[in-house]
Amino acid sequence: MGTGEGNDVQQSTWAKALSGQERLFVSLADGVSHTMLQLARLSEQAGSTPRGTQAERWQIVRDLSEASLQLLEGYTLTMRLQGGVAQPELEPLTVGSLLTETKRLLEPYARQLSVQLALDVAHGLEPIISDRSIVQSALLSLGQVMVTAQAQSDAAERTVYLGAHKGRYGVVAGWYCQNLPLSADALRRARKLQGQAQQPYSQLVGGPASGVFIAESLLHTVSTKLHVARYHNATGLAATLPLCNQLQLV
């Protein structure tokens, strides 16, 4: 949403002057600001709630803080990889174990937003070759956005699936929902608006959708990218991860 014609022009000129890294930083800052706002309002309310409810409130504070830390870690990992301070460490990975762990890490955040997470991994998937930390960090960042989007929807059943299946060029792993309007066009538009608009991916989620862009930057370092995918009547955002050819020969 713009802030008046004059401001739009000014904002656009300013945004064009930003590098890709700076736009990612703006997106991250917007994401963390939103969490800080949630925490500030929770703390303000804490003083006037009964002690039993306070324990629940501390749990929310903890889960929100940890979700924000996941985003920040994803961002710093991207910057290190892009700056050459760190290198991807490619190794054979079992997709099932990677996704199970990712789901476990995101569950506290999803619980706070009353969203169910479900794992849907196709049987007999071959191992992939990638960097475990990078792929997991990307899936966590992306998962936060999908969970938030599902929580903001008017769907009666709020479930997000972490799924993986075999694709033409490898294993397609990502987050899927049955009721969110995801399209390749909207993703393209979101990429262009990243760091410029407050809601670059407004078709999917209110807010900065920082997790999408952090995930995309991370995946870029292991030579893949996000795309809109379909699986079991659900649409999602996923990445294609290359198969580990050596282990296939064995």
Add this chain to the structure above:
Amino acid sequence: MRVLLVEPDVLLGRSYGEALTQDKHTVDHVRTAQDAVQAADAHKPDVVVVNIDMPRHNGVEFLYEFTSYNEWQGTPVLVLASQLNHDLAERTVVRDQLGVREVLVRSRTGLQDLCRAVRAVGQADESA
């Protein structure tokens, strides 16, 4: 007063809702524009508090839709906006046409500030 709170963020909505309830208001918290219209249809609100930074619909579009119904015209509206969208919501045309009484910047509006703004709307309506 009956407050229709339109806030897509579950956690912020919960905080705002609890604070307004403690301030003796009846709160209908909804997350989407569609649900807001249905909630207003079920129980006419005395005041609408809306976060204009909504996914899919934006809050200004929602207010245009809301005020297109005769029975809801004149319902006072308090807008919660990000700092960036504050100017848009403050525009005179938007305020006049959509019954916006006050635009509150989210990051600078604590729960007590929100309660105070809702009370002020009620007092203004009583004295009018």
